[in-house]
Amino acid sequence: MNYKVYIIEDDLSISALLQEYIVKYGFQAKAAEDFQEILNDFNEYNPDLVLLDVNLPKYDGFYWCRKIRQQSKIPIIFISARDSGMDQIMALESGADDYITKPFYYDVVIAKIKSHIRRTYGEYAPKVEEKIVEVDGLKLYPERSELEFKGERVIITKREGILLEYLMKKYPKVVSRNFLLEKIWDDLDFVEENTLSVNISRIRKRLQELGIDKAIETIRGAGYRLNKTW
Incomplete structure (x- = not known):
């Protein structure tokens, strides 16, 4: 590697x-x-x-x-x-x-x-089972920031991985904007209004690269929900 x-x-x-x-x-x-x-x-x-x-x-x-x-x-x-x-x-x-x-x-x-x-x-690393988050064949590997679906893989950023992990874990529930912001930006003094939207948009593009369209639904006034369209 x-x-x-x-x-x-x-x-x-x-x-x-x-x-x-x-x-x-x-x-x-x-x-x-x-x-x-x-x-x-x-x-x-x-x-x-x-x-x-x-x-x-x-x-x-x-x-x-x-x-x-x-x-x-x-x-x-x-x-x-x-x-x-x-x-x-x-x-x-x-x-x-x-x-x-x-x-x-x-x-x-x-x-x-x-x-x-x-x-x-490498050879001296402790042998631990890799963490995998899965929803019906869509697999997220948080530790290596990878998404996998039907044998195809894409790399995502750490921040995108955190967002998607919570959306997948809470599926099919709605995850509030405030909850997601607290999980990934609690160490920042100020967050621009569109920061979360930009990162959600990037995740949608990564999913589209795997052939999955409209997988994240925006719930107006509430937050986001994973929408299983595959």
């Missing part, structure tokens, strides 16, 4: 070199560009591991580590010039799995990435 690494580092030269090395060793890599949209980028990219600096614009790495950890258990490795014991303790208490101090050897970073990938997804 071609694992994905998300690099959150505001030093562009370090970020570019990390990306180059990571790709060289057979992984995919994406570097953060807008440091106010870290969570949105994280959900869109859906990485398997995060490299995270401490000193970042606006919010520091400890903040983003806690936010990511609220919705994901993937490995988080700090890379920072701050080498005090307290910084390392704060990183671990924020939910990080490892801490590498700058300057570092890039080969060491790669070795750390490989180690955490093995422990989380």
